[in-house]
Amino acid sequence: MAPEPVTGRPGTVTVGEVLRALGTVPGMMRFVAGFGVVTAAALAAGFGNVGGLLALVQLCGLVGAPLAMILDRHVRSASVVVALSIALSMALSALAVQLLIWFSLAYRVLLVITATAYGLGLASLLVGEREPDDRALPER
Amino acid sequence: MTATRPRRSPVPAESRWPLPETASGWLGLGLALVAVVAGCIGARLTQSADVDGYGIIRALPPLYWTGIVVGAVATSLLALAVVAGQRQLGWLIPAVWLVLFHLAPQLAHAHARFSIVYIHMGFIRLIDTQHTGDVLVDARFAWPGFFGAFLSSLAPMSQGVLEIVMRLWPATITGASASLVAALARRSYPTQPLIGPLSALVFILASWTGQDYFSPQSVGFFFYLSIIVVVEGGPLRARGAWSSVAPVLSRFATAGGDRTEARSVPSYVALIVLCFAAVVSHPLAPFFICAGLAMLGLYGRRVAWRLMLMVAVGYVIWVLVAAEPWWSTQLDDLKQQFGSLSNVATASVERGAVPSVAHAFVLRIRTFFGLAVFVGTLVVGSAMATKRFSHLRPTLPLAPLAGIPVVAAAVQSYGGEMIIRVFLFTLPMASILFARVLLTIPRRALPISLAASVAGLTPIFLLARFGNEAFEMTTEADWQAVEVLYANAEPGTLIIADNSFLPWGDRGRENQSLEPRYSVAQTSARWLQGLRGQAPLELNDGGHDGFVEVETSQEPYLSDQVIVVFTPSQSAWLEHVEGEPARKLDVVGAWMAQQPGVTVLYQNSGAWVLQVKP
Secondary structure, eight states, X not given: OOOOOOOOSTTOOOHHHHHHHHTSHHHHHHHHXXXXXXXXXXXXXXXXXXXXXXXXXXXXXXXTHHHHHHTHHHHOOHHHHHHHHHHHHHHHHHHHHHHHHHTTOOOHHHHHHHHHHHHHHHHHHHTTOOOOOOOOOXXX | OOOOOOOOOOOOGGGTOOOOOSXXXXXXXXHHHHHHHHHHXXXXXXXXXXXXXXXXXXXXXXXXXXXXXXHHHHHHHHHHHHHTTOGGGGGHHHHHHHIIIIIGGGGSSSSOSOTHHHHHHHHHHHHHHHSSOOTTXXXXXXXXXXXHHTHHHHTTSOHHHHHHHHHHHHHHHHHHHHHHHHHHHHHHOTTOTTHHHHHHXXXXXXXXXXXXXXXXXXXXXXXXXXXXXXXXXXXXXXXOOOOTTHHHHTTSOSSSTTEEEOOOHHHHHHHHHHHHHHHHHOSSHHHHHHHHHHHHHHTTOHHHHXXXXXXXXXXXXXXXXXXXXXXXXXXHHHHHHTTOHHHHXXXXXXXXXXXXXXXXXXXXXXXXXXXXXXXXXXXXXXXXXXXXXXXXXXXXXXXXXXXXXXXXXXXXXXXXXXXXXXXXXXXXXXXXXXXXXXXXXXXXXXXXXXXXXXXXXXXXXXXXXXXXXXXXXXXXXXXXXXXXXXXXXXXXXEEEESSSOSOOXXXXXXXXXXXXXXXXXXXXXXXXXXXXXXXXXXXXXXXXXXXXXXXXXOOGGGGTOEEEEEOHXXXXXXXXXSOOOTTHHHHXXXXXXXXXXXXXXXXXXXXXXXXXXX
């Protein structure tokens, strides 16, 4: 009988397991949600630099990450997924703040919550969508 | 809910981790690290006082240039390893030059360069204070998406952390854009494995416009690239979808024109999000997005037509509704700028009408650099359209995509900066075409050719990209002057400055009580004459009406106090761009300080902050 793979002590989570979980769309969605909660809490608690840096990561890189990962098969490039994650995060944040500005509610914490909700909402709606079958590029 | 991430085929060992396998690879990697460290430390040691009309180039210390030389050698060695089969090392080459060209020079001064960065930060703080944005305070609030997106992150930061973020921004956004350029390159030449890193390198080396600072423009450009990548990212499906201009267009791309794309719902959603974000973030980016989408539409991408229609309608509605308070008061000015190519050219030229000798040289370098790219793109694109060079033809219509932004120049002069924006949006496609031409060089000669190219291009790039440093950098004196100004200004204070090259934070703008009046000092000779008789220098009017405005305005702040702020950056603008005598504002400041009723609040290194109570 083959030995069981070693994954760390019972009840612990290894770095490898975390990274593998982040490699899936649901895993990334959970991470983004958790990061958003921590960010909002840090901002609400008045941790200026820490909260600001967390918000920078969240609003300029993470909130669009699940949607960008869904597009992975579409663009077929890890580096492009990262770039699209940044672009979509900034885009979702821009749309979120526009909504808040209309209602004169552009508060720091509210922006983090709204942009995170946008990103997670879209990703949860689209995560089950199937990409059309790939076809090779035509020969030149 | 299930994960849809597809299983990847086993990743080739070479793309897992970019560790070298040969001596040249290891040596190249080591020298690349040395180059990056030397470049950054060298740039940090730059003395701001040594910056002159040629920009930063003569102020950079020998250590920075050591970094450039070592970087060129590292490029050659890495290219050698790449040619030998270690393709994964190819990405190190653009990374090294991204740091040397776009990050290191940002570290040269005490504060983040380009004072407009601080104005944008002021807008963010204003939204943070008011929880909304008032378009009547500034037209840019009609497109607040960019500012608001950074509300939660930048507003709570201390100034020190903020300065670090601002310095990292240009390299970050340029690097992210370069990765999208590489993706387009791979799509354009799927059989050329080196085209990605090489296109990214060309893009990094040729990005001299400086539009990568913390601004809506940099993000609008990033959105544009993202949209093109997603539109062109999906698989193609055979189907006749050529437009009526097919016979002409088919000469610029080998495939795709006779096919339409299969597209998934997530990609549609991503495109819609990106398009609407562009509409609410920047007034100019939607023009270029529409132009690019129209070109792709002509090549049979039906989704491009739909998106273009959506962006166009969305933009018109947005301008009519959100920006109405602004354009309704600026209608005459906008009508003058609309649709006149000559106006665009005139406005672009007039910006440097009487420059200093040094600045004239910088302007010539910029002109030649820009022309070289435009003409090169035209020549390469045309050559690829011929039968003889048809083997170099891309699968995407790169040459038409590079040319279409010129259409935007007919629409608006954009304060004389439209030509620069056109260049910016032309560059990604041009970079891919140039990279393909570079790949025609025999493999043996490629390493030394690359090293010679980057080394030769360095002074040209530094002159073009950082040639305006004398008035675009933010010195400690600039910063302190504004700090003192705001510390002493009170509601009702009129602030007078010669031009906008100051790190205004826009404090006090929420009720327009501290609204700076740029260009007033150009006519301030008359104001000074009216105040105390003869000014020490004869100042030209320059067509500005600031003085008249100040005199005739009935606004209450005129009767309280006036604060005049002159700084070295403003003087540098007058000297190098307007052709005025050097240190003119310093002389005027010294004279003003002698006048009764004038209190010197701050004076250091050519910076003056003077309080006047007539």
